Structure formats: C-alpha cells, structure tokens
Amino acid sequence: MYLRAISFLRRQGQDYVSSRDLADQLHLKSPQIRKDFSYFGAFGVKGIGYRVDTLIGRIREILKLSGTQKAALIGAGRLGKALALYPGFGLYGFEIVEIFDVSPKKIGKKIGNTKIQSIKHLGNLEKRGIRLAILAVPAEAAQETAERLVEGGVRGILNMAPCYITVPKRVRVQTIDIAMELGILPYYV
C-alpha cells in the first residue's frame, strides 16, 4: 500500500512526502509510518520528509519487485484481454509476456503485441523465466489449468476464476473473485 500511495504522489510530481501526508491518505498514524520506514532503512528529513524515489526503490527491493516480473496470462476472454492490457501492472514491474487460450478462434490472434498461443504449448514456463501466472479462465477449467501451470514450473498464481484451486504448498495463490466482492455489499446497504 505504501508503494501504491507513494507512486501515486510521484505521478503527481511530488519529490518528497511527509509521514503525516501519507498517514492521512492511508488512514494510518504517522508514528507507525515513520517506524515502518526506519525498518526499511529510509530516513526522513525534518520539515522536508522522505525522498519519494528512495522510498519506492527500497519498498520494491523488499517486495522483490526490482526489475521486470515476467508473467503468463491464461485465458484470453474479455477479462483476460483487459488484464493483458491493464496499465496498473506497470507499477510492480509486471510484464505479461505470454498469453494462452484453448479456443481455436483466439489462438494466433494478438493482444497488444503478444500472440495468443494454444494452451497445449504451455511447456516449461520456468525455463523461459516465467514464475507467475494470471488465471482468467472459467471456474470449470480453473483446477485443471492450475495443475498445468504448476507442472510448467509456475510458483505464484493470481486466480481470477470464481472458485478455489488446490495446488502444492510451494505454490502461492492469490484469488480475486470480482462477483463475490460485489456480492457482499447488498447485505450491508
């Protein structure tokens, strides 16, 4: 969240940020922020604050987000397409370098500059430097596809399919179920 908030300030042309400004923006207390930043090895200057570029560099390093993070996208439907071209991934250094689908109608076409390949040609992603994958397939295909990804050496999966997927413990999964998040709201409103 720090990375996101500070990058936002940089886009707005800010070179320095105070812990107080960040506290307001992130609904945190400024002593907490100063404590966290000192753990990061970043020290502010009284009356000026923290250098935005230094903070971004340090946080990226800590999160292992330095350099480019190659990712594969599985599923070139409407959501997959939006994800393939999603500008927000840039902040974290993600680059979707390969796209796969099962549909003969889609295979061979391009999204941006990336050609959609048959899932049959998934192969060993790890050998090609890809350890992350975004799963944007229907729920019915999610488990089987996740297993293929694991076989292909993927170590982290962003699961956009509305279901659980079961993977070995060494593989980390983050699940986003868009409809379920919306589904929570009517109870409260």
Added chain:
Amino acid sequence: MYLRAISFLRRQGQDYVSSRDLADQLHLKSPQIRKDFSYFGAFGVKGIGYRVDTLIGRIREILKLSGTQKAALIGAGRLGKALALYPGFGLYGFEIVEIFDVSPKKIGKKIGNTKIQSIKHLGNLEKRGIRLAILAVPAEAAQETAERLVEGGVRGILNMAPCYITVPKRVRVQTIDIAMELGILPYYV
C-alpha cells in the same frame, strides 16, 4: 463461498450435496458446515445430503441477494467493458443497468444493450432503484467519482481503482486492486 460452491455443483447437474463433499471443496470441516447450515434453517437428510436449491435460496435470502440487484458501472474502459459483460455477476442477481463515462468518444456507444451515458447525467441513482456501483475509473478520478456516487444515493461501491476512497460511514466499499494482488506474489515465490 457456500453460495458460490453450491451454485457450481448445481451447474454440474447435482441436486443434493453432502456436508463432506462441500468440506473437501471448501477446505473446511464438515461439522462446521452442518452447524452453519442448521443456523440457516437448512437440514440435510442422512445418506442424501442437502437439497441444492433449498440451500441456494436460503443463502441468497440471508445475504439479501434475492431478486435482482441493480448496479451502475462508472468507467467504460477495457476493464469496465469486461465487467459490464461479466457473466459471474449473474450468480448474485446483479444487473448492470446504467453505464457512465467522461469520454466523448465513448458516450452514446453501447456495451451489450446498455448505452454509455455522460457522468454529468448520473443524477439520483437511488430514485432509479440503484444502490450499488462499480467504480472502474483511473486512480486519479476515483475519489471525485465516489463522491458523486454518494451524492447520487449509492450505498455500496465496488472500487476497482488502485487507491483508497474516502466515503461517509453509511456507505460500504469493497476494494479490488488487481495489480496489488499480483504484486504480493514475487515476495513469496
């Protein structure tokens, strides 16, 4: 999660489900599931299990998801378009009935059967039976747009913009930051 899992089984043609099958699928313990279902007023039959339709009806009722849930979509970019046509919302009874954008290039065009309107014509959404909105605008426009939605009587917002939004306490916000979820993975893999 129960609703999602049980609906999945129904799509696969199952009429009954046992607490044990659900436990396997949801990584829960079956006594917990039986306890939850008895709170819901749903009782299984030994050797047969729970009637899928009964469970779905009860859970929908509890979550206030009976009937149609009208929602507005703000932002008709790539992600907004994918959301407008996202089939997963059907499970919760959501229907995106109005779409808004600021871009003159988009206003007047259609996504599916819904015409994109100017955000200037947002007006009183509540009067038109819309209490929910999906915010799919850039971070820079999110706060201002959220305030317009609140003025328009919206009570629940699904925020897809990569930033916090500040709203009055009576308004509930669920935030999905797709890039941030992916951004967590490299640390672990």
